[in-house]
Amino acid sequence: MIHTDINKRCGYIAIIGRPNAGKSTLLNAFLGLKVSITSAKPQTTQQQILGIKSDDDCQFVFIDTPGMHVNAKFHNRQMNKAANAILKDVDVVLWVVDATQTTLADQEMAQKLKSLDMPLIVALNKSDRLSHSTLFSLTEELGVLLPKAEFVPCSAITQKNLELLLTVIKRHLPEQAFIYSDDLVTDRSEKFYAAEIIREKLMRYTGSELPYSSSVEVDQYDIKNGIIHIYATVWIEKESHKPIIIGKNGERLKIMSTAARLDLEKFWDKKVFLKIWVKLKKPGFMPVVN
Numbered sequence: 001m002i003h004t005d006i007n008k009r010c011g012y013i014a015i016i017g018r019p020n021a022g023k024s025t026l027l028n029a030f031l032g033l034k035v036s037i038t039s040a041k042p043q044t045t046q047q048q049i050l051g052i053k054s055d056d057d058c059q060f061v062f063i064d065t066p067g068m069h070v071n072a073k074f075h076n077r078q079m080n081k082a083a084n085a086i087l088k089d090v091d092v093v094l095w096v097v098d099a100t101q102t103t104l105a106d107q108e109m110a111q112k113l114k115s116l117d118m119p120l121i122v123a124l125n126k127s128d129r130l131s132h133s134t135l136f137s138l139t140e141e142l143g144v145l146l147p148k149a150e151f152v153p154c155s156a157i158t159q160k161n162l163e164l165l166l167t168v169i170k171r172h173l174p175e176q177a178f179i180y181s182d183d184l185v186t187d188r189s190e191k192f193y194a195a196e197i198i199r200e201k202l203m204r205y206t207g208s209e210l211p212y213s214s215s216v217e218v219d220q221y222d223i224k225n226g227i228i229h230i231y232a233t234v235w236i237e238k239e240s241h242k243p244i245i246i247g248k249n250g251e252r253l254k255i256m257s258t259a260a261r262l263d264l265e266k267f268w269d270k271k272v273f274l275k276i277w278v279k280l281k282k283p284g285f286m287p288v289v290n
């Protein structure tokens with residue numbers, strides 16, 4: 001149902017920050033649902049994803065973004081360009097900082113964000129691993145660089161201060177009718193979501209270089225007798241990557257498939273049948289983007 005009432009608030013919130021800061025974990029915690037994949041490896045999120053939270057009187061339209069690098073090398077330039085572009089069109093910017101690992105790059109990011117016109121909220125994330133005094137000094141340090149920003153120490157994992165963060169964000173959203181239907185949680189297709197969840201398992205269960213050089217394509221998605229059937233391919237660049245994904249007697253692929261299936265069943269609240277193939281990319285091959 002599309003709402004037309006006034007006295008409601010609705011707006012776009014860009015979630016930005018360095019890779020691995022916890023942006024996607026925070027978005028999922030806000031929604032109470034995994035819409036965006038997460039992992040301990042940097043550059044897990046590769047494309048912008050909308051996550052929509054609709055309360056009675058407020059619709060938060062979050063845009064999860066790939067991690068930004070302040071000093072961008074070539075392969076990250078495109079990602080930074082995309083992140084910079086969204087900063088022009090949102091109502092609020094939520095900068096997620098990994099408070100356990102602040103570096104000079106965060107100071108540089110603060111300098112960049114200083115010139116923003118829209119409200120800036122700084123989430124000092126991973127506070128579950130820090131003392132009050134450390135959080136206090138970090139707030140003071142960044143507060144000097146960003147005098148207009150609002151700082152909220154929080155933890156996406158323990159959910160600490162997430163309600164407070166939402167209240168602070170809500171104050172800055174414009175009064176207007178909801179933009180999206182209140183039962184929509186993401187803008188992405190089922191095929192995209194399934195491919196992302198499989199990619200998450202690759203990120204989580206395999207070594208460092210492999211997930212970045214492989215890609216996932218969902219070849220088929222349909223519902224038969226109330227069961228969702230998904231056929232997917234993991235495209236790899238080298239034959240030597242195959243055993244890494246498949247594992248001894250297919251064990252690792254089995255573990256990854258099961259983990260992916262359980263996530264998909266939880267998200268859709270339906271039974272899922274999932275079949276994954278691992279195939280070698282041919283030179284010049286570009287998989288279809290779901």
Ligand SMILES: Nc1nc2c(ncn2[C@@H]2O[C@H](COP(=O)(O)OP(=O)(O)OP(=O)(O)O)[C@@H](O)[C@H]2O)c(=O)[nH]1
Pocket residue numbers: 017018019020021022023024025026037038039040041042043044045046065066067068125126127128129154155156157158
């Ligand atoms: N201890 C702790 N760990 C967290 C918290 N939030 C996120 N993490 C962990 O940080 C890692 C990165 O989380 P992501 O949500 O994937 O980070 P991201 O900022 O989306 O990363 P990219 O998509 O790569 O830019 C994961 O291992 C999370 O479990 C938190 O509040 N506390």
Ligand SMILES: [Mg+2]
Pocket residue numbers: 023024025036037038044045064065066067
């Ligand atoms: Mg992410």
